[in-house]
Amino acid sequence: MTLQWEQVIVHCADPAALGQWWAEALGWVVVQSTEDEFEIRPAPDVMPGLDFVRMEGEAKKSKSPxxxxxxxxxxxxxxxxxxxxxxxxxxxxxxxxxxxxxxxxxxxxxxxxxxxxx
CATH class of the missing domain: 3.10.180.10 (2,3-Dihydroxybiphenyl 1,2-Dioxygenase, domain 1)
Structure with missing residues (x-):
């Protein structure tokens, strides 16, 4: 069995805003954008990437795990x-x-x- 690391999921309140912030910070490209998900990668066909996914509920209150x-x-x-x-x-x-x-x-x-x- 072989595993390939594809992406890190980031739960957030505003996927597009946070995903765009990270895309600009890293100089990465947007590969997918919907109301609830925003995915970026170093290049369109290069992984791993970061996938920002809407998470409803309480705001972050402690150190990130x-x-x-x-x-x-x-x-x-x-x-x-x-x-x-x-x-x-x-x-x-x-x-x-x-x-x-x-x-x-x-x-x-x-x-x-x-x-x-x-």
């Missing part, structure tokens, strides 16, 4: 770019000495911008 990590060429520049794009800094208990920066997207989903590989 799953988050994405990104390793940029220039951590400070990437953090500044994403904050200018609408991300915000989040404190999840990391220390001031951490080699990563924790940010959250417009719906509060945490993700990390990692430092240089050691």
């Amino acid at each position: 799953l988050h994405l990590d990104f390793r940029p060429d220039d951590q400070a520049a990437e953090v500044a770019r994403l904050v200018a794009h609408g991300a915000r800094h989040v404190d999840i208990g990391q220390s001031d000495q951490s080699s990563w920066v924790v940010l959250a997207d417009p719906e509060g989903n945490e993700f990390c911008i990692l430092g240089q590989r050691r």
Whole structure:
């Protein structure tokens, strides 16, 4: 048996708005858009992708059980770019000495911008 990782599902209140935010943040393309689902990928035929799916109910109240990590060429520049794009800094208990920066997207989903590989 072989498994291929196809995508990560992100439950959210507004799939189109959050999906478009991530598409712009990552420079990815939109491959599907409906009222309840918005899928993006690095390129139309390249996986894995991110699939934003409408989830009705209560807003997020705690630390995300799953988050994405990104390793940029220039951590400070990437953090500044994403904050200018609408991300915000989040404190999840990391220390001031951490080699990563924790940010959250417009719906509060945490993700990390990692430092240089050691």
